[in-house]
Amino acid sequence: MNLRETEISNKPVFEGRLIDLNVETISLPNGKTATREIVKHPDASAAIAINDEKKMLLVKQWREPIKQLTLEIPAGLIDETDASPLDAMKRELNEEGGYKAEYWEKVSEFYTSVGFCDEKIHLFYCDTLSKIEHKRPLDEDEFLTQEWYSLPELKQLIASGKIMDAKTVMAITFWENMILTGNQSND
């Protein structure tokens, strides 16, 4: 069965600081036409960062789209100064956490919401963390604090609805999986 949609035309609707929005007219597999509203978003990196006490680093910050404080794993956009997604994550761990890590591992990469958006996140695992003496500053419009949680605490925070960010729920599930299968580098 042919499932492919074919682009007929593409109308730019908005070009912003973070995202762009286009409305595409497409041809459906049955030959009819339809529209697709598509958000263009830069790719990002995120990390499961585990300290020597087996606690995960989370950052607390205000998220205006849901008008709530969130607890999230450190993450950030990949910018033109970053040589790679890993390089971007090392910069973010410095900026958001003030840490560097000796051990890094790629965990996964995924699209956050393929129905309307092209945003891709590169997810890493790191441990053997150490504090950086002269950490890089946060972005001008970025305000956050750090917290550290054990796996049982993280599972409780998910169960109670305190952690509701998809990449963070995924990170915790991955980390539990690594522990259950004994696949953890710093054991």
Add this chain to the structure above:
Amino acid sequence: MNLRETEISNKPVFEGRLIDLNVETISLPNGKTATREIVKHPDASAAIAINDEKKMLLVKQWREPIKQLTLEIPAGLIDETDASPLDAMKRELNEEGGYKAEYWEKVSEFYTSVGFCDEKIHLFYCDTLSKIEHKRPLDEDEFLTQEWYSLPELKQLIASGKIMDAKTVMAITFWENMILTGNQSND
């Protein structure tokens, strides 16, 4: 530390079929102003649906935002005819799969991309599936096929980059954890 951002004004930029876009001007914790580009998206339900052969149901469909065929767990928007997120998921499992399930469990709920969007997904687990004789039709602009995969096959599909949808990667990791911890209803 006060992390809260406060809305000063809100400019509607686009009202679409699926999403709306607003640009908000906010007051930062330090009193300066900044803008936030915010996409409004309806909530959705998704399901880990496991058959009696311990295989997971995936649907293959074209996703124009990334111009690729994807493999995803069954999912869909919650609409005004649905009494609840679970009710929406039962309808989607009928429409996208042609199945009903006897056993249902809520797994998690999460925001897909809190940096710019308010989309929330309600994730369920179900098993004890049976085919529905008269299945509901798909949406007019929806074309998809069904596939069933075992856990080792799913892990291989993630490793090879064939599965890159966030909710589906999360669903597979959750299911693996359920199996690893022996917490599976149909064992």
